[in-house]
Amino acid sequence: MTPRTLSQVFDEIAxxxxxxxxxxxxxxxxxxxxxxxxxxxxxxxxxxxxxxPGDRVAIWMPNAPSYLAVFLACARxxxxxxxxxxxxxxxxxxxxxxxxxxxxxxxxxxYRDLAFDEILADVxxxxxxxxxxxxxxxxxxxxxxxKRTLAYEILVHASPMIEDRARPDNGxxxxxxxxxxxxxxFVLHTHRSIGDHAHEVARAFGYDAxxxxxxxxxxxxxxxxxxxxxxxxxxxxxxxxLPQFDPEAAAAAxxxxxxxxxxxxxxxxxxxxxxxxxxMPFPSLRWxxxxxxxxxxxxxxxxxxxxxxxLAGLYGTSELQALYARQPVDAPxxxxxxxxxxxxxxxxxxxxxxxxxxxxxxxxxxxxxELAGPSRMxxxxxxxxxxxxxLTADGFMRTGDLGYATEDGGFVFQARMGDAIRLGGxxxxxxxxxxxxxxxxxxxxxxxxxxxxxxRSRAVAFVRLAPGARLDAAAVATFCxxxxxxxxxxxxxxxxxxxxxxxxxxxxxxQRGVLRDMASRLLSGER
Numbered sequence: 001m002t003p004r005t006l007s008q009v010f011d012e013i014a015x016x017x018x019x020x021x022x023x024x025x026x027x028x029x030x031x032x033x034x035x036x037x038x039x040x041x042x043x044x045x046x047x048x049x050x051x052x053p054g055d056r057v058a059i060w061m062p063n064a065p066s067y068l069a070v071f072l073a074c075a076r077x078x079x080x081x082x083x084x085x086x087x088x089x090x091x092x093x094x095x096x097x098x099x100x101x102x103x104x105x106x107x108x109x110x111y112r113d114l115a116f117d118e119i120l121a122d123v124x125x126x127x128x129x130x131x132x133x134x135x136x137x138x139x140x141x142x143x144x145x146x147k148r149t150l151a152y153e154i155l156v157h158a159s160p161m162i163e164d165r166a167r168p169d170n171g172x173x174x175x176x177x178x179x180x181x182x183x184x185x186f187v188l189h190t191h192r193s194i195g196d197h198a199h200e201v202a203r204a205f206g207y208d209a210x211x212x213x214x215x216x217x218x219x220x221x222x223x224x225x226x227x228x229x230x231x232x233x234x235x236x237x238x239x240x241x242l243p244q245f246d247p248e249a250a251a252a253a254x255x256x257x258x259x260x261x262x263x264x265x266x267x268x269x270x271x272x273x274x275x276x277x278x279x280m281p282f283p284s285l286r287w288x289x290x291x292x293x294x295x296x297x298x299x300x301x302x303x304x305x306x307x308x309x310x311l312a313g314l315y316g317t318s319e320l321q322a323l324y325a326r327q328p329v330d331a332p333x334x335x336x337x338x339x340x341x342x343x344x345x346x347x348x349x350x351x352x353x354x355x356x357x358x359x360x361x362x363x364x365x366x367x368x369x370e371l372a373g374p375s376r377m378x379x380x381x382x383x384x385x386x387x388x389x390x391l392t393a394d395g396f397m398r399t400g401d402l403g404y405a406t407e408d409g410g411f412v413f414q415a416r417m418g419d420a421i422r423l424g425g426x427x428x429x430x431x432x433x434x435x436x437x438x439x440x441x442x443x444x445x446x447x448x449x450x451x452x453x454x455x456r457s458r459a460v461a462f463v464r465l466a467p468g469a470r471l472d473a474a475a476v477a478t479f480c481x482x483x484x485x486x487x488x489x490x491x492x493x494x495x496x497x498x499x500x501x502x503x504x505x506x507x508x509x510x511q512r513g514v515l516r517d518m519a520s521r522l523l524s525g526e527r
Contacts, residue, residue: 003168006075039072045155053078060084061108078166090122186381197375202235215262227322247275263289280308298337339413348373370396421450442469460519461490
């Protein structure tokens with residue numbers, strides 16, 4: 001592709017398809033021309049606040065068309081949008097504002113149950129004092145703390161900026177990694193990586209096909225939702241935008257707007273299917289992509305298939321962008337239930353490496369996935385050492401993910417390397433053990449972790465039981481031992497009401513680190 005800035009990309013789309021609907025927001029259709037014009041005006045308004053090339057603008061709000069307009073404005077200015085999880089609290093917000101050196105914060109005070117003003121008031125005053133301005137979307141700017149406060153509407157009524165101050169290899173967006181034990185890293189993407197990936201996804205996912213319409217029910221602050229939004233806009237497909245995921249609203253939107261494509265997490269699709277009792281509730285959906293974070297994938301894919309909803313597993317990271325790979329839509333259920341797939345870009349490259357010997361592995365041999373392609377990040381913002389550790393000399397990203405290459409040029413993601421279990425001298429995917437446990441009558445779900453104890457790695461299974469069921473650990477152990485190698489059978493089985501979870505920018509994920517801490521205490525005899 002010819003390198004272009006995002007302003008050049010969207011200016012061209014506005015010239016050729018300006019009258020087409022780009023975003024459907026609360027039953028209002030916003031054309032491509034209107035969307036691009038809002039971006040130009042916001043750019044003019046931000047320029048008036050002193051924002052220029054290389055400056056950072058933080059955005060902390062649920063989905064809205066103006067979220068994307070602010071991004072487009074930053075791209076035109078050569079500035080960098082810092083995406084902040086709308087669920088973050090004061091310490092997390094303050095950390096990101098401070099470390100990114102943001103000059104402006106855009107947020108949405110008064111949105112439903114999210115107390116943005118109260119949270120903002122608790123941020124370190126020194127951090128807020130470093131901001132040039134706070135911009136309030138859809139609310140009263142007078143209530144916002146900071147050196148200077150103003151309403152988003154003031155930016156929208158500024159004189160539009162036509163000039164493009166960026167270059168294709170300038171940074172334009174920062175996404176935060178999901179740090180749990182340390183501060184999140186700042187993943188920096190460029191105009192080139194965002195724009196090229198958007199066009200690749202539009203082609204590979206069929207968003208540019210006749211009659212296509214997408215539903216965005218993922219948060220824009222995470223790379224999962226952001227990548228889908230960029231691809232939909234690049235394809236010229238109407239995108240129904242929800243402020244946040246609500247199964248009833250999502251189900252209604254699919255029917256009302258004849259949505260053909262969407263993406264989400266496993267629990268989103270389970271709730272979406274529960275929202276409609278019809279045998280075939282979503283006939284317009286051609287297929288949907290999903291990420292398995294919380295449940296066994298194959299039963300979900302099979303259940304969705306039985307009701308006419310075809311699901312295909314995906315793969316992505318903040319560093320490589322979401323929708324980096326997708327399982328073939330026409331593959332059997334067992335294949336589509338796997339994470340990974342065929343890379344979206346024909347220029348993408350992949351390999352697996354043994355984490356101990358450093359040897360490159362062959363087809364089907366599991367090791368650390370190393371991935372490359374046009375969607376790869378430029379690096380970690382203001383962290384050259386972390387960037388050097390993450391990237392190989394020949395441009396591959398060390399993902400920290402366990403997986404293996406397949407014969408068709410794709411790959412299968414199995415688990416995070418930190419979640420992989422070494423038992424009996426072998427590297428084991430915990431999902432394999434969990435799937436076996438979940439076949440036992442009375443077990444609804446399972447999570448398996450391994451921790452060191454008395455000189456070796458020991459597996460512990462946490463299980464959720466069906467209503468009225470009781471855990472017979474010996475019976476479950478015997479059940480597992482009859483179906484897989486005995487060294488894979490967990491040494492302890494523990495019933496738990498709910499798995500510990502954390503809500504991140506890409507959805508709800510089970511906190512396996514918390515489970516490992518619980519397992520360590522159990523094995524050591526602590527309560």
